[in-house]
């Protein structure tokens with residue numbers, strides 16, 4: 001029997017915890033991020049056998065490697081089956097280059113993959129605890145059992161996480177959600193996807209940047225005066241977010257690659273949670289030749305690989321791929337850790353990772369706003385394939401890598417949002433009216449409800465204390 005997986009903090013000043021605690025806490029008490037102390041392996045034979053399996057079945061095999069000590073197989077199978085009831089198209093564009101469309105979920109971005117599984121995992125653990133609580137109180141013959149575990153999920157969003165998480169938690173008992181978004185940097189459609197829900201979903205527009213929202217959320221976790229709220233995070237600082245994001249790399253590989261063939265994945269990156277999923281997949285045994293960390297004009301990461309000097313961009317730059325406007329990606333703390341270094345929550349590197357090894361696995365390049373727009377037009381003109389700004393950053397980065405290598409590879413470019421999330425922008429570039437998927441239609445006329453607050457932690461804290 002393999003040893004039980006425990007989770008440690010990247011700041012190395014917190015106790016090891018199991019998955020359940022990592023999931024419900026979100027961030028470690030020392031402000032570090034949780035990582036598993038052992039990365040389980042999946043054999044090439046098992047990977048190849050996934051070719052004929054459905055997405056929920058593959059999701060079960062991959063996540064069970066992490067969860068088998070804490071969730072019975074039948075329960076986990078049920079969770080993956082319910083979470084993944086939508087398509088994951090692998091679209092051949094030219095030669096051996098594919099686009100994996102991760103935009104068919106209920107809120108039309110790849111965030112649905114993580115949100116739908118993570119919410120079910122949180123619900124699973126809370127229900128189990130409430131049941132235990134109920135039983136123990138009954139045995140003490142207390143007939144009025146009002147007490148139950150409640151959690152308040154805080155989520156900072158650059159546009160898509162908020163709606164994916166809100167949608168997945170909507171109307172659940174015992175779970176409340178507060179979403180913070182940068183007031184001026186999400187599209188109208190993205191905003192309405194969050195602000196028209198109501199019920200257990202509270203939405204705050206912050207007069208600031210995504211990085212401000214993220215910092216406020218992190219500060220709340222570390223604030224002992226708010227511990228009564230049972231705060232948890234649905235951002236990719238939560239390992240529960242990363243775990244489901246490992247799965248689609250296995251899925252794409254098993255459907256497209258010959259046994260043992262090495263592939264390239266191009267990942268449009270902001271907070272680097274998506275890329276972390278891929279890096280873990282590789283550590284689990286997936287044959288990946290290279291990950292392309294495609295970023296927009298927020299180029300702190302490619303600059304770091306070039307200079308070994310990490311300088312967060314503050315304030316972050318505004319780009320059409322708005323969900324990637326991140327000047328200091330949280331998950332770099334994990335990435336640096338994976339390569340033997342240590343970075344604290346502020347971005348200070350206390351121990352340099354093996355940058356050459358990082359560069360062996362990851363090619364990172366910054367794509368300008370101008371190139372992003374040109375790519376959307378070019379890819380449509382040439383291949384009649386519609387990309388939206390995030391996917392276009394990924395595509396441009398992939399092209400530049402393949403050109404540099406001068407060789408062809410099986411390549412998968414992740415398309416992280418549905419073009420219908422950016423209808424005006426895309427219509428202006430390629431003159432095409434984008435049809436909305438069912439999930440996005442009808443929100444135009446719904447009533448919005450949100451409050452605007454300054455980018456100030458005290459104000460945020462007071463709001464939470466008054467409301468909950």
Ligand SMILES: *Cc1c(COP(=O)(O)O)cnc(C)c1O
Pocket residue numbers: 109110111159160161236268269270271272273274275323324390416417
């Ligand atoms: C969140 C998001 C990204 C960036 O993903 P990270 O995991 O934060 O790197 C890219 N594209 C879209 C559409 C997103 O919503």
